[in-house]
Amino acid sequence: MAEKESKAFDPATKSVDPATVEMIKKAQAAGVETIWDRADKMKPCPIGAEGACCRICSQGPCRVPPVKKAKEGEEQKKQAVGLCGATAETIVARNFARMVCGGAAAHNDHSRGVAKLFKEVAHGKAPGYKIKDIRKLKQLARDYDVPLTEGEGDDKKSRSTEVIAQELADKILVEFGQQDGELVFAAKRPPKKRIELWRNLGVMPRGCDIEIVELMHRTHMGVDQEYHNILKQCTRTAISDGWGGSMISTDLQDVLFGCPVPVSGEINLGVLKEDHVNIIIHGHEPVLPEMIYVASQEPEIVQYAQNKGAKGVQLAGMCCSANELLMRHGIPTAGNYLQQELAIITGAVDAMVVDVQCEMQSLANVAKCYHTKLITTDPRARIEGETMHIPMDEHHAIEIARQIVREAIDNFPNRRAPVLIPDIKYPTVVGFSYETIQYLLGGSIRGSYYTLNDNIIGGRVRGVAGVVGCNNCRTPHDSAHLAMTKELLKNDVIVLVTGCSAMAAGKEGLLTPEAAVKYCGPGLAEVCETVGIPPVLHMGSCVDNSRILMAATACVKAGGLGSDISDLPAAGAAPEWMSEKAISIGHYFVSSGVYTVFGGSFPTTGSALFTDYLFRGLEEELGGMWDLELDPVLAAKKMIAHIDKKRAALGIDK
Ligand code: XCC
Ligand code: SF4
Structure with missing residues (x-):
């Protein structure tokens, strides 16, 4: 029997972005596997895709896909339930709930990191960082009932930024582990009617972590088995993300790095420069990227790059790190989620620096095909393979940032594949x-x-x-x-x-x-x-x-x-x-x-x-x-x- 010829897909069907199409072609020509190759080989499991597979205990996995309506004369098949009797409603609601948990956990854990950094900055223990947006700090202080002044009458005077920030940091950090009460933003910022509605429904979040933990518990085998009730806790958990962790992240990042104002920038893979050291900042937390930005502009670093034959250092963002850097500093964006492998495939990326979320494990393999150093920076997110791990520590952030930029510069002379940067931005x-x-x-x-x-x-x-x-x-x-x-x-x-x-x-x-x-x-x-x-x-x-x-x-x-x-x-x-x-x-x-x-x-x-x-x-x-x-x-x-x-x-x- 003749072997089935493996047909390469047409890159033009995979993206409407010409830079992306051009790079997929380059990947195909070079024989470098990308996500689209894998997607062509693996189709999603239809039962899992619709949430109808329960694998939360070892008696399963139990599959309970919807049954088709019987044709005339046929006997109607019965809707299956799990071995424990869990209905399709329970199983689907549980799976949905655990997605809410995963998402809220990602945002709230990101937020915790920013809040901890904020505390260190307030105490002067994070050199290189400072409080940039005092107006926003004061707004937050008002939300959290942190007084802006002290003393009475003639003795009344403003409290220092540091003191306000220290007290605020403690109040915010408490919210992560808080057991009772209400999250401050959720209870203060929405329209009054919304706040009342949430209170009446019993979905006002108590803390950032507790809602996630409770929802994980309730979706364990044999706990909450009534889908309206499961969803109710989903609502409380999601609010603890949007009006909790995510909002805390946004506001504290603005306080520390500046509230964005209109700025111009450029976007797409064409922002990479062949004659520069290219560093891609990929991930989500702006804490270290802020310092990499500072380091990349230091005269000694630029000189170091020039000594290695490069004209300078080009930073470019990817995924949400890109958004953070673009919004605050006008640093160009190389691309969004599906372009991460392709950035390396240009052959021009000397280092890709990743922290958390949306980083494909395949980056390690793609980087191996080129000279690119893949540098993980967060102890929570390592990637198997020939990656380099330079863990972030907010007490020495600028030194760590310099080290990362130097690693990239040292790698510049090692480029080996033909460089092709799409001329599109x-x-x-x-x-x-x-x-x-x-x-x-x-x-x-x-x-x-x-x-x-x-x-x-x-x-x-x-x-x-x-x-x-x-x-x-x-x-x-x-x-x-x-x-x-x-x-x-x-x-x-x-x-x-x-x-x-x-x-x-x-x-x-x-x-x-x-x-x-x-x-x-x-x-x-x-x-x-x-x-x-x-x-x-x-x-x-x-x-x-x-x-x-x-x-x-x-x-x-x-x-x-x-x-x-x-x-x-x-x-x-x-x-x-x-x-x-x-x-x-x-x-x-x-x-x-x-x-x-x-x-x-x-x-x-x-x-x-x-x-x-x-x-x-x-x-x-x-x-x-x-x-x-x-x-x-x-x-x-x-x-x-x-x-x-x-x-x-x-x-x-x-
Ligand atoms: Fe990730 Fe935030 Fe989604 Fe893009 S949009 S793929 S989550 S980078 Ni947030
Ligand atoms: Fe099956 Fe119930 Fe176990 Fe889920 S919890 S895998 S439905 S037995």
Whole structure:
């Protein structure tokens, strides 16, 4: 029998980004395996994909896929249950819950690290770092009831930044292990109505860690076996992420590294420079990258690079680390999640520095095919193989950063593969923190032309959409983000982006003011042109989805658009999601009252009952609900329909 010829896939079917397609071709020519090769060989297990496989005890795995309706004359098959009797609803809800746990744990653990660094900085024990945004520090102090002054009457004086920061750090750190009470942001920042709703439903989070632990317990074999009740704890856990860990990360990172303001930068693999030492910063936590940025600019380091024959040192970001560096320093972005292997395949990356989350283990193999040093920096995240581990320690961060940059420079002369950097990059304007948006679109007087609310009420802006989340190799890279975003813009919906979605938008030129004329309906185009902003606003990394929550809350508080987030003409989406974090984020948006539609697949379709609860039942309880729509343009249309429904309820449907 003749052997089946192995057919290489067509790279053009895997991405709509020309730089990505070019690099997949290079990978194929060089025989370097990428995620798309593996995806072609391995199809997902259909039962697992719909959440209908339980493997939480060793009597299983038990598979309980939905049964087809019997044809006439056939006997109807019975829906299977697990050996312990667990129904499909319980099994699917448990699996969903554990995804929320994974995602919330990632964000809250990231947050803990930032809070611990903040404490060290407050005590002067982390040389190189300092408190950069005093205004934001004071805002946080007010939230946490840390007094800004001391003494009474004539003796009253301001407390020092350090003292305020020290007390604040202790109060924030307590929240991670807190057993009772309420998380400060969740209990203070949302619209009043939302806070009351959560209290009445019993889903106000008590602490950052406890909700995750309790949900893990409740989804252990033989504990919570009622899907509404499991979901209730999912809600509490997700809120402890969005209005807890993620929000703490965002705010403390702003305090330490600066609150983003509009800045320009460039994006896509074309930002790498053949004659420079190229260092890719990949991962999520900006703590060490901030220092690598400082080190890379030191004259001695630049000289060191020149001694090795390079013109200089080029830093470029990848995944959410990219967003953090781009938003605060204008450091260019090399690409989003699916471009990580491809960056190395350019042959021009002298070091890839990774910390936590979204780093493919395959990087080690790809790096081996080139000269690239893969450097892990977080003790929680090692990668097997020929990687280098230089652990971060905030007490010596600048020395560690210098060491990492030197490793990259030392590696520059070792380049061996032909270098091919796609000549593709795009300019972007980023840095739309919620404070910036409030400044640009807020204005202090309602009725001013610039006010976002008035533009929504007047109908120039139809509504607001958050398009966020990952890439997924099962969906042509970036395609769904772009199709959805363009459809929204055409219909005068302003789009807020974070994470890998933001980078997709950037690579298409959507993060420029010029995009307004090209892609928007007349109303939105007019507003963007008047204010001078892009129609797609880059709000940061994935923990910065908390900025979207704050922007939505600001819209409610500004007046004229109802009294809760669920009243706003707004919707959320993650059309190419893949990570557990995306599920936690999606669920905290739903829990905050937002209609949220995902693409690709949904991990609960194994139970029609549970899925119906998420997609329809939740609207009554929380004002927000989930949805799944594979076609990104149709998904955008559903978001617009939801926006119109909210406009009608507000009486502003013109
Ligand atoms: Fe990861 Fe944050 Fe997803 Fe991108 S969007 S693939 S989680 S890098 Ni957050
Ligand atoms: Fe099967 Fe029940 Fe064990 Fe799950 S907990 S694997 S359904 S026996």
